[in-house]
Amino acid sequence: MNNENSNKKMTVINGSHFSNLEGFYEEISQLFMKDEDWKVGTLDGFDDILYGIDSNITWKDSQKSKVDLGFDLTKEFYENKIRIGKPFNVKLIQQKLDELIDGNGQTLFEILIEIIESHENIKLILD
Secondary structure (H helix, E strand, O other): OOOOOOOOEEEEEEHHHOOOHHHHHHHHHHHHOOOOOOOOOOHHHHHHHHOOOOEEEEEEOHHHHHHHOOHHHHHHHHHHHHHHOOOOOHHHHHHHHHHHHOOOOOOHHHHHHHHHHOOOOEEEEEO
16 A cells, blocks of 8 residues: 555635636635735646645545536636737637637637646546
């Protein structure tokens, strides 16, 4: 039996606390950045703060988050960036939107999971 994970810090992302990306960032900021004077507000920012974290993360109500951060919200997320234009790469975002609509793209939920899982000091448990 490998006990290497048993003495890791346990963090809980609670899916019932939010229903959109802004709410997710708020939840993450509460969990990981209590003493900071800035908050997470982008996918890149979320990725950045995870570099300093060595933890088991349980995502409670992950099925709710999967729906909340699913197709509709992701489509809206991309459409907003396209509408804003610069500094966003509209061509790339349009491609991501097309892939999403074709059923091949990732939802925000899947992108967030991928970001978390790319950090080897973090073990993610979907609950």
